[in-house]
Amino acid sequence: MMKKIIRIVFVISSLACSVWVSADNQVSFETESPIYVVGDIHGAYTEIHATLRQLKLIDEQDKWIGGSAHFVSLGDLMDRGPATRKVIDLFMRLQVEAIAAGGRFHIVAGNHEVMNLIGDLRYVSDEEIDEFAADETDEIRQAAYQKYLKVNRHTDNEKTKAEFDQQYRKGFFAQQLAYQPTSHYGKWLMELPYVIKINEQIFAHGGLSKNVNGKSLEELNEELKETLSDYLKSWLSLNKGQRLAFYPPYKQRDHFVKPLKNSRGKKAYTKSKKKLLLSKNSPTWYRGNAICHPYFESDNLKRTLKQWDATRLWVGHTTSQQRKPLDRLDGQLIILDTGMLKPYYKGEPWAAKIDENNEVTFINGLTGETASSITAPNREWANPYDMSDSQVEEFLTTAKMTHKKGTKEGITKPFKVTLEKEGKVIKGIFKYKDSYPDIEKGGWNKGKDKADRYQYEVAAYKLDRMLGIGLVPVTVERTIEGRKGALQLWVDGLISDLVMNEEKIYYNGYCNPHDQVNLMDSFDYLIMNTDRNQSNIMYQRDDWQIVFIDHSKSFGTSVKRPKILKRAKIILTDKFKSALEELTYEQLQTLKPWLHTKQIRMLWKRRNKMLKGKF
Numbered sequence: 001m002m003k004k005i006i007r008i009v010f011v012i013s014s015l016a017c018s019v020w021v022s023a024d025n026q027v028s029f030e031t032e033s034p035i036y037v038v039g040d041i042h043g044a045y046t047e048i049h050a051t052l053r054q055l056k057l058i059d060e061q062d063k064w065i066g067g068s069a070h071f072v073s074l075g076d077l078m079d080r081g082p083a084t085r086k087v088i089d090l091f092m093r094l095q096v097e098a099i100a101a102g103g104r105f106h107i108v109a110g111n112h113e114v115m116n117l118i119g120d121l122r123y124v125s126d127e128e129i130d131e132f133a134a135d136e137t138d139e140i141r142q143a144a145y146q147k148y149l150k151v152n153r154h155t156d157n158e159k160t161k162a163e164f165d166q167q168y169r170k171g172f173f174a175q176q177l178a179y180q181p182t183s184h185y186g187k188w189l190m191e192l193p194y195v196i197k198i199n200e201q202i203f204a205h206g207g208l209s210k211n212v213n214g215k216s217l218e219e220l221n222e223e224l225k226e227t228l229s230d231y232l233k234s235w236l237s238l239n240k241g242q243r244l245a246f247y248p249p250y251k252q253r254d255h256f257v258k259p260l261k262n263s264r265g266k267k268a269y270t271k272s273k274k275k276l277l278l279s280k281n282s283p284t285w286y287r288g289n290a291i292c293h294p295y296f297e298s299d300n301l302k303r304t305l306k307q308w309d310a311t312r313l314w315v316g317h318t319t320s321q322q323r324k325p326l327d328r329l330d331g332q333l334i335i336l337d338t339g340m341l342k343p344y345y346k347g348e349p350w351a352a353k354i355d356e357n358n359e360v361t362f363i364n365g366l367t368g369e370t371a372s373s374i375t376a377p378n379r380e381w382a383n384p385y386d387m388s389d390s391q392v393e394e395f396l397t398t399a400k401m402t403h404k405k406g407t408k409e410g411i412t413k414p415f416k417v418t419l420e421k422e423g424k425v426i427k428g429i430f431k432y433k434d435s436y437p438d439i440e441k442g443g444w445n446k447g448k449d450k451a452d453r454y455q456y457e458v459a460a461y462k463l464d465r466m467l468g469i470g471l472v473p474v475t476v477e478r479t480i481e482g483r484k485g486a487l488q489l490w491v492d493g494l495i496s497d498l499v500m501n502e503e504k505i506y507y508n509g510y511c512n513p514h515d516q517v518n519l520m521d522s523f524d525y526l527i528m529n530t531d532r533n534q535s536n537i538m539y540q541r542d543d544w545q546i547v548f549i550d551h552s553k554s555f556g557t558s559v560k561r562p563k564i565l566k567r568a569k570i571i572l573t574d575k576f577k578s579a580l581e582e583l584t585y586e587q588l589q590t591l592k593p594w595l596h597t598k599q600i601r602m603l604w605k606r607r608n609k610m611l612k613g614k615f
Contacts, residue, residue: 043081
C-alpha cells in the first residue's frame with residue numbers, strides 16, 4: 001500500500017514541477033563572465049524573484065536571460081518562510097535554462113536542506129506544509145493515520161483523530177514524501193554540491209573548518225554526499241515501517257536507537273552520526289570563519305584556501321547584525337546572509353556581482369542600490385545597547401551608581417555595581433586594590449614586579465585596543481565612594497575552565513579552544529601576566545568565545561615567560577604578528593598614567609622578542 005502511495009505522490013509532484021538536470025558532479029569552474037551571488041533565502045520567493053529581475057538574470061516571463069553568467073545561491077532555500085516550494089521549482093528550471101544558454105545556476109546545500117532531508121523539521125513553517133496540501137490525497141492521509149494508530153497503539157476515536165490532525169497539518173505527509181531521497185525534490189536536494197569553486201572564489205553555506213583540510217573539492221563533496229546517503233539508509237533500515245516511532249524528531253532518534261541490539265544497521269547509523277556532515281564543523285554548519293577571532297581564524301582560512309588555489313570564501317548562514325554584506329579576515333571572507341526573509345530576520349535581499357576584473361559590487365535586490373561591504377569587527381562584542389567602546393567608557397565614567405553588591409571572587413573582594421543613565425542600565429565590576437601606590441613614580445626595584453594593582457586592568461584594556469584584539473571588556477578608571485579603582489564592564493554568562501572541568505561541561509563552540517588559549521597566552525606573555533589560572537580562563541556560554549579578564553598582576557619587567565606559560569607552545573599567528581609590527585613605542589607612552597617607564601620599556605622589549613620568535 002505504501003509503495004502505491006509513494007508512486008502517486010511522485011507522479012503528482014513530477015507533474016507540478018519543472019524538469020531539472022541531474023548533477024554532473026563538477027565542482028570547479030572557470031569563467032570570464034560575471035558571477036552573481038545571493039545568501040540565505042528561507043522561502044522568501046518574492047524577494048529572490050525581485051532580486052533575479054533586478055540583476056537582469058530573468059525576464060518578465062521568469063526565463064533565464066543571464067547568458068553565460070554564473071549565479072550562486074549559498075543555500076538555505078528552505079524553512080521559516082512561506083514559499084520554499086516555489087523557490088525550488090524556479091531554481092530547478094533556471095538550472096536547465098542557464099546551462100542551455102552557456103551559463104550556470106549553482107546552488108550549494110545549506111544546513112536547512114540537510115535538516116529537511118534527515119527529518120529535522122524544527123523550522124518548517126505552516127506555509128511550507130500548505131504548499132503540499134493539494135498533493136495530499138485522502139488516501140495518503142488515511143494511510144498515515146492508520147500507521148499512526150498502529151505505531152502509537154492508539155484507539156481510533158474522535159479525540160485521537162483530532163490530535164492527529166492538529167499534530168500533522170494537511171500537506172505534512174505529502175511534503176515528507178516529496179523530500180524523500182528518491183523523490184523529485186529529494187533527489188535534486190541530494191545531488192546538490194556542498195562546496196564549489198569558480199575562478200579563485202570558493203562558495204559554501206556555513207564555512208570551512210580545519211576538518212576539510214587535506215581533501216580535494218571533489219573528495220570533500222563526495223564524502224559529504226556519501227555521509228548523507230549512509231545516514232538516511234541506516235535510519236530508514238532501522239525504522240522500516242516506522243516500527244520504532246511515527247515520524248520521530250531527528251533530535252530524539254538516538255533515544256529509539258540506543259536500546260536496539262548491535263547490528264549492521266545500528267553501527268552504520270552511529271558511524272554516520274559522527275561524520276563531518278552532521279557535525280558543527282561541516283561546511284553547512286561551521287560559523288568559525290564568520291565569528292572566531294581573526295588573529296587565528298584568518299591564518300586557518302588562508303591555509304584552507306591555499307590548498308585549493310583560492311583567495312576568497314563566500315558564505316551565508318550567519319546573519320550579519322547590520323543586515324548588510326560583510327567582509328572579514330582581510331577580505332578573505334564575504335558574509336552574505338543579510339536576512340532576506342524580512343518577517344523573521346528584518347533584513348533585505350542583497351546580491352553580489354563579481355565582474356571579469358574580480359571587482360565586487362553589492363546590489364540591493366529590491367531597490368537596485370549599490371554599496372560596498374562593511375568590514376566586520378574582530379569580535380562581534382556584545383556591548384550593551386549596541387554601544388561603541390567609547391560610548392561604554394563614557395557611561396562607565398559618568399553614570400550614577402544605583403546598586404552595589406560584594407562578590408566572592410578573588411582575594412581582593414571587588415564588588416559589582418549597577419549604573420544608570422538616560423534610561424540605560426549597565427553592570428560593572430569595580431576593583432580597587434593597589435598594593436604598591438604610586439609605582440609609576442620614582443625608581444624601580446624587583447619587589448615592584450609582584451605588585452597587584454587595579455591600574456593594570458586599565459592598561460591591559462588600553463593595550464588590547466591598541467592591538468585591535470578587543471577581548472578585554474571595556475575598562476575605565478573611576479572613583480566610587482572615595483576609592484579610586486578600575487571599573488570594568490560586567491560580562492554575563494561566563495564560565496571558567498575550572499568549572500567546566502569540575503562539572504564535566506564540554507566545550508561546544510565553533511572556535512578552536514586551543515587557538516583561543518594560544519591567543520590569550522600570546523597577550524599574557526606580552527603583558528607578563530602572572531595570575532592566569534583555570535578560574536580566570538573564561539568563555540561566554542552563548543558562543544564559547546574567550547574573554548580576557550584579570551590582569552591586575554601583570555606588567556612585570558622580566559622577559560622570561562611567567563611560570564604558567566613555561567610549557568605552553570605559543571604560536572605567534574600572522575595577524576598577531578602584524579599587530580605587533582604596527583604597534584609603536586610612541587603609542588605605549590600613552591600608558592604612562594598607569595605604568596612605570598621601565599614597565600613600558602620592558603613591554604617593548606617583549607614585543608621585540610616575540611617578533612624575533614625568541615620568547
